[in-house]
Amino acid sequence: MNLSLKKRIAISFIIANLAVLVLSFVVFHFLHNLNTNIESITSKSMRISSLTNEVRLSTLQILETQGVILVSKKPSKSDLSRLRNKLKISKNQLKGLLDAKSQGQKELSELLAYITSLEIVLKKSSSFHKNIVGLRKSIGDFFEKILNVFTKLQELQDNQSMKRDQQIREIIKDTKKKMMFTLIIGFFATILLGFIVPGKIALPFKKIKDALRELQECNFDVSIFYNQDDEIGEIAREMNKMIHSFKTFEELRMNRISLENRKFDALANMGKKPVLVASADSKIIYMNGSLYNLMRVQSEDVIGKVMDETLVPKSIIDCYKMAIKRRSKIENMKIVIPAKPKIDGEEDSGLSVEIVEVEVEKEGKEKEIELQEVVFSGYGNVIPIRGKESSLDYYLMVLSSEMFV
DSSP: OOOOHHHHHHHHHHHHHHHHHHHHHHHHHHHHHHHHHHHHHHHHHHHHHHHHHHHHHHHHHHHHHHHHHHSSOOOOOOHHHHHHHHHHHHHHHHHHHHHHOOSSSHHHHHHHHHHHHHHHHHHHGGGGGGGGGHHHHHHHHHHHHHHHHHHHHHHHHHHHHHHHHHHHHHHHHHHHHHHHHHHHHHHHHHHHHHHHHHHHHHHHHHHHHHHHHHHTTTTOOOOOOOOSSHHHHHHHHHHHHHHHHHHHHHHHHHHHHHHHHHHHHHHHHHTOEEEEEEEEEEEBBEHHHHHHHHTTTTHHHHSSBBBBGGGGOOHHHHHHHHHHHSSEEEEEEEEEOOOOOOTTTTTOOOOOOOOEEOOOEEESEEEEEEEEEEEEEEEEOOOOOSSSGGGGGEEEEESSSSSOO
16 A cells, blocks of 8 residues: 555554554543442442341340340330331341342341240230249340340441452452563563564665765766655655666766766777876876886786876886876876896796896995896976876876987
């Protein structure tokens, strides 16, 4: 899919925003579930706690009234009536607590049974005034039973509160784990997205940068491959056109230089005089056939190399160095080319050798005159071909057996 760079950047931002939105929604979902679960637990617990507190209060009142009856010598009708009312209220409360499906159903059922039985006993209390001992004994028995069941219910309520608190803590802990896991995934996903998206956008720019570096090295055999139809693709196509134009121009330039070199070589060889061209850093650029013959070297031995690293005679090197230093013309400087020792089996060069006096600088001594065999003894003339800077200068040397006038 060919999308413009602007659209791809916009889509990247949209994806990042969607990721943040999804992450926020997931975190909100966890928090909402946490709140819902805690509300569900606490609301149910509060309702049951409220009913339990009512039952506990009415049970305590029943026990208190029973205690009053048990300690009195003769229970009054008002005490018995108050006990009946308390039993009736507690009975309704116990039924509501049983309907709420709270814990301790067994104990609640036992308490309801005891209260119902005590209520039945009190309904027959019209004859109790004749048998006070039997009434007290019945109330005392139920007092012990109700007290025991009430103690068990109290313990169950405490345990239930502890379990509720533990359950809430576990829900909070589980929600924290889920949220942390989600945030970690979101964090690494954001980092991954941060590496992938910039990399995709930066890759074509890296290709363009590499191509420009090759162009700086005058390597025109490069191209930028980018098949997207966007702004970068347009730049890549235009740069490929520019590189092709540079390459065509370079080929024409090299053909022109080659042609000029051939013309220069033909002219230099037609003159029969040894010719040498070097750059401002003493690198040999050209030698004609006459000089090759005199020095008995091949092109690979000298072309592109610094003079000091070749078999170029010292007198020629000194002449060039003087011209480069002065950046001016040198005329009629004495030049000698020593004869190269003949190697066994080597063909005769056909060069005439003469013996001349040559100044030789001995190490640690003054110059001395020595007799040497030379193949050339004459004069060198150097003509500077100046460029925009001294480093772009070229120096043309022509050797002659006679002085230039």
